[in-house]
Amino acid sequence: MKTLNTRLDNAIKKLYTAFHNNTLHPECCKQCAVGNILDNSDSWKHFSDEHGSTKLNYVGRVNEAFGKRFNGYTPSELLQIEVTFLKACGYQLPIHYKNTKPDTPTDKDVLFNGLQAVIEFLCKLDNNLNVMDYTKIFDKIKCDFIEKSPVK
Template identity: 70%
Template sequence: MQTSKRLDQALQKLYTAFHNNTLNPECCKQCAVGNICDNTDSWKHLSDGHGSLQLNYVGRVHETLGRRFNGYTPLELLQIEAEFLKGCGYTLPLHHKNARPKHPTSKTTLFKGLSAAIVFLCTLDGIHNVMDPTQLLDFTPERKPQAEAAS
């Protein structure tokens, strides 16, 4: 399966963060987008809230100028982070009154968040989900004949 350079780099950074225990959904430098942006928090200035899908003035200026951060537009970065946070079990935007997972840095929580983010990253590049086992194994489930399905 052919993937883009930006997707390859993002997947490698997320994979490394997951396995090195340096992924934290509540830290702007260690969340999904923080890792994609080389563990910087400069991306957080694109919106007024962590998990928000609304670009602020700075974000709109960067978007209008066609600025990309490691291959992704400001709006795409916000969307990636939102998918990651929702996958982890957060109610967006992040706020102390909103729902959050009981164990935000557990491997299970982070895996669910990463899975959601990776599905979205693949959608952005117009390719099938790289984590789909049917794609990895080149497997198509068998369909039951019409007569068996009716019984």
């Protein structure tokens, strides 16, 4: 589904492609949600001192203060995207060897939960309807069915 927002469309396309190409991995800075949005770059990891934190460090605050954007997203938005992804995948944050995590982080169900949560978050971030909300499809089908049903 295309939206009127280029950064949202690009992010969704990259995440969807990564999911289907098995190149979405929550524990890899280049293959996580943000890594994929940033064209498999890990430069974003320098915006925080802990993976899974929304607290900007010095580098993150400087980039934010100068208005830097990375594929359309500010450093704080990127950290929020990553936290959304990791939480939905079942991680206790910040990521630490003592904290809980999914047994199989690359399980398709785990990744789909993360993908769905991130896309919902990205849509909210851009004031867009959630493109993953399938309930509207069923509402439309129900209305079409009712309209075409013979009255008894």
